[in-house]
Amino acid sequence: MNILIKNVRIFTNDAQDTLLENQAVVVEGTRIGAIGPEEELQARYPKYRYIDGSGRLLMPGLVNAHMHFYGTFARGLALRKTPRNFHEILKELWWKLDSALDLESIYYSALVQVISAVKHGVTSIIDHHASPNAIDGSLDKVEEALALLGLRGLLCYEISDRDGREKCEQGLVENERYIRKCQQAKVSEPDYLFDGMVGLHASFTLEDESLRRAAEIAKATECGCHIHVLEDSVDATITRDRFGKGVIQRLADCGVLGRKSIAAHCIHLAETEADMLAETETVVVHNPQSNMNNAVGRADIFELLDKGVLLGLGSDGMCADIRPDVRTANLLHKHDLRKANAGWSEIEKMLLKNNPKIYQRLTGQLIGEIKEGYLADLILVDYWPPTPMQGENFWGHFLFGIVDAPVNTTVINGRLIMHNKKIAGLDEEGIAAHARKCAEAVWKRFDY
Ligand SMILES: [Zn+2]
Structure with a gap:
């Protein structure tokens, strides 16, 4: 038109x-x-x-640089046991929720958020998906929801060894299949809305072999990896205990970092780890609302930007809109540092300049x-x-x-x-009603 x-x-x-x-x-x-x-x-x-x-x-x-569409059905879900820390939040909520998803609930989880994105002016989203009991074709289901409205998306499947070797391998296959499908579509349609990359949960739930395999696929397809990095200190502690090195060093050794890779969070960076991110030109995405919600701390956005890291802003599944995270980022750093002039131009740069730059670097799309x-x-x-x-x-x-x-x-x-x-043509009430039915079924399968 x-x-x-x-x-x-x-x-x-x-x-x-x-x-x-x-x-x-x-x-x-x-x-x-x-x-x-x-x-x-x-x-x-x-x-x-x-x-x-x-x-x-x-x-x-606007661009949301780190999102989880699959988290929608956590809304209103009552947990029997209240998680006391980040690792328990993963174990008691997210790893149980993602296990209960089937292809239909993946679609409706995404669709609800896609509608919200369009309504709030977010036109491109970088998503990180997990559904260990419905891996094959899961990215197509997410894509189908985006395509219904026409939202631009960069998708990946979050591999992990937490559910065993076989599921990790299936996740790798899903990533590669989806990346190649998008690349094929772009041959005839250069402005095709979707792209793929290789998703990984976090280093502390992945064996070296899995990290290396992910890096190999990323290299072979000329894409990057999208992984949670040092969101909580548990990532560093388990990695140090099991592998005898720091998280960033391990990711670098396995080939996961690089200029097309995203390291989400990067809160608990040890000395020199920010330098390694800068040297490898790895993209970092800050998610202030989620970090406050999980009480995991605050990324040093000033150090990362000073060192030249391409730093963006994401919502980490809190909502599809990115603007609440803009306001939160502005308040969080000021409040935490007790410094009223902290984080003005930095947040502006992250949202307006860096988020589109990240999207362009990873997909080649001029936005x-x-x-x-x-x-x-x-x-x-x-x-x-x-x-x-x-x-x-x-x-x-x-x-x-x-x-x-x-x-x-x-x-x-x-x-x-x-x-x-x-x-036009959207029955939002009907979609919500169908989503509620899916959510009920997901909650029934949820292992309380
Ligand atoms: Zn995340």
Whole structure:
């Protein structure tokens, strides 16, 4: 579909944080075709579908750099035993929930979050999936949910040895199959919405052989690995006890790190481990809401950025929207350091510049900027600035206004997915009802 969006303030998210007024944006096919004066573009493209933004803010869609769609059915689940620490949270909740998922519940877990993403202006998600009793084809099910609306996704299956060698091997096969499927699709359709990478749970649930096999697949498919790293000190303690070395050293030795790999969390880094992440150019993703929820500590985002690590922001399954994590990141570091000026430009960089950069580096997809030739992932936000807004103070408006402003329109890959807060043809109530049925069945299978 070709669209012309006019009567908007445009935050382009270029290096200068340019804010344009009295300009329009033209979407041609999957890409941004032109940006220029409204009257000129209207004259040039008289037959395109007009969208009048009524003075709203038009900006690039947001990226969530670490998510778990599969966690949806934890919502409202009552545990018999209250976990007292991170390892118990994994054992009592997440490893029991993922074991209870079948292909249908995987689809509905994802679909509920996909709808939420579109409604909240998130247009690309990097997901990390686990379902040890429904591994084969699980990534296709996640993809099916994304495809129903047209959300962009970079998917992987989280391998682990916690359920035995065979399931780990199945997980590796699923990752490789899915990566190759996406690569094949891109041959005929370069702007195909989906990509794959190799997922791994965390080093303390993986044997050396599994780490090496994952790295081999990543190398063979020219992809990276996506793994939880030092989210809690238990990762370091078990790794040290069993393998006699630090987590980062072990991952480096097995070939898991690298410029296309994501290390999520990186909270409990020992001295020199941040340097190793920087040297290997490994991407790190910070997940502040989840870290606070699990009471696992705070990543030193300042050290990581200082050392040149490409650091992004994720929600780790807390929600599909990334904006609550933007606000949390801003508050967490200030509060923890008792330093009112900590974490301003850093959080801005992580969300607006680094998240799209991570997505581009890992998939080759040109997103995150309103620029001719870029993929048309755009959101129209109900934000009419109540105080003067220019490019240089945009972040102040984002952090204290846009962060919770409703999203009116979402365009992904040039497709108008949501307009005037309506997603065409979507029976949200019916989907939720079906999801509840799936959740009931999952809760029945849940090993309390
Ligand atoms: Zn995670």
